[in-house]
Amino acid sequence: MLRSPQFYRYWLDFRRVLHDWARAKRYQADIMNELISLVKNPLDGQKGSVGSNSKYSSCAVVGNSGILLKKDYGDLIDSHEIVIRLNNARTGRYQQHVGSKTNISFVNSNILHLCARRIGCFCHPYGANVPIVMYVCQPVHFLDYTICNSSHRAPLIVTDPRFDIMCARIVKYYSLKRFVEETGKSYDEWSSAHDGSMFHYSSGFQAVMLALGICDKVSVFGFGKSTLAKHHYHTNQKGELKLHDYEAEYDFYHDLSHTPRAIPFISDKFQFPPVVIYQ
Numbered sequence: 018m019l020r021s022p023q024f025y026r027y028w029l030d031f032r033r034v035l036h037d038w039a040r041a042k043r044y045q046a047d048i049m050n051e052l053i054s055l056v057k058n059p060l061d062g063q064k065g066s067v068g069s070n071s072k073y074s075s076c077a078v079v080g081n082s083g084i085l086l087k088k089d090y091g092d093l094i095d096s097h098e099i100v101i102r103l104n105n106a107r108t109g110r111y112q113q114h115v116g117s118k119t120n121i122s123f124v125n126s127n128i129l130h131l132c133a134r135r136i137g138c139f140c141h142p143y144g145a146n147v148p149i150v151m152y153v154c155q156p157v158h159f160l161d162y163t164i165c166n167s168s169h170r171a172p173l174i175v176t177d178p179r180f181d182i183m184c185a186r187i188v189k190y191y192s193l194k195r196f197v198e199e200t201g202k203s204y205d206e207w208s209s210a211h212d213g214s215m216f217h218y219s220s221g222f223q224a225v226m227l228a229l230g231i232c233d234k235v236s237v238f239g240f241g242k243s244t245l246a247k248h249h250y251h252t253n254q255k256g257e258l259k260l261h262d263y264e265a266e267y268d269f270y271h272d273l274s275h276t277p278r279a280i281p282f283i284s285d286k287f288q289f290p291p292v293v294i295y296q
Contacts, residue, residue, distance in 0.1 A: 044282075053071075059174055062172075072290075076097055078224050085250045091114055094115060124150075127155075152176040152181055221266075
């Protein structure tokens with residue numbers, strides 16, 4: 018396999034994609050205004066639509082919190098033009114609460130890495146025609162992307178590294194702010210409390226950020242927690258990953274729905290769409 022012409026082609030593609038991604042990895046304040054061309058237009062191209070500057074009329078970002086089982090949001094979620102789901106969360110048996118429609122599957126690259134072990138890189142719980150948008154957790158996962166992209170019928174889009182940097186800065190800002198306000202400690206002590214270099218935004222956070230850039234209206238479901246609810250509606254996971262600061266992300270969602278201009282690092286030229294958080 019390692020000496021085959023096919024693997025050599027994969028290896029060349031892997032090096033090219035990784036090189037391009039690394040070169041583009043920088044902060045750019047107005048990257049939010051480029052998400053239509055970077056993500057929406059390629060998705061629409063799959064359906065034969067010509068790229069334009071228009072946004073989707075409405076988008077629902079559906080998280081995986083167990084609080085969803087306390088509400089019957091299924092029909093409301095499915096009424097949106099675009100429904101974005103996270104990390105291949107199942108909908109079967111939960112449609113009453115989470116809906117059944119999926120237009121975009123948003124995942125982290127660890128999910129694709131697991132899928133890459135399957136025949137044909139099958140990673141489509143919502144159907145083979147549902148496109149996948151993915152952020153890269155580890156650069157080596159570009160090898161999975163290179164191999165799987167050749168076999169996927171629907172688009173497999175990697176988030177732009179400039180967008181990743183934007184998301185990372187915003188989440189770290191809210192995490193630092195919360196840490197200092199709650200503990201009274203200095204910024205220098207934040208790293209030891211949040212796994213330092215392992216700290217990362219959640220998939221849900223970046224999916225919401227994506228929706229802000231490609232949708233005229235955004236609804237957010239299943240973000241939050243309760244002592245009376247499961248951590249995830251579809252799994253038995255007991256708690257949160259330490260590399261995420263969900264409380265800081267909740268502070269971001271509060272600002273997003275009430276005072277979006279308080280959110281740092283995003284260009285003043287970007288027009289925030291109205292956002293509704295459903296608890």
